[in-house]
Amino acid sequence: MSAEQEPRRASAVPPQDREPQLDAPCGLYCGACDVFLATQRGEQEALAKMWGRSASEITCRGCRSPQRAAFCTDCGIRDCVRQHEVAHCGLCPRLPCEQLVEFRDSAAHHAAVLRNLRRLKAAGTERWLQEKQERWRCPACGRASGWYETQCGRCGTPLVSCQEEDLSPGLE
Secondary structure (H helix, E strand, C coil): CCCCCCCCCCCCCHHCCCCCCCCCCCEECCCCCCHHHHHHHHHHHHHHHHHCCCCHHHHHCCCCCCCCCHHCCCHHHHHHHHHHCCCCCHHHHCCCCCCCCCCCCCCCCHHHHHHHHHHHHHHHHHHHHHHHHCCCCCCCCEEECCCCEEEEECCEECCCCCCCCCCCCCCC
């Protein structure tokens, strides 16, 4: 089994001291998640209030981390990846499965998962993460941006949100 195919193992380092793991098994880039960004910026209280949740429910260090948002703790896709002993869905011979297609269609920021998984498989995790980090940063000031942001919260530069991305059939 190659390093890319090998499932990740649990660590003895406490969750708050670990580097964030931003490549979700489904193909999402956690670095553009509102919950992850709120955690990184210490803004969980504000997001929790806006979403009608507690701050503890709005704390996440990435989908592969043991410290995940409450609505991401029971993830069937993460469980499936573990069961099939692959690092991400892009390495599964069943791609695209019904579970992933349903997930893709459930929210605007999920729409790119199949394209992301193909790119993740082709480029490898490190390069894919670099590409996504660049994609989800303000081109003017470098501040990390979320999937739904249309304007940089620091400098006001217009941004392309996940809802505005070109996901036409030829690209997806």
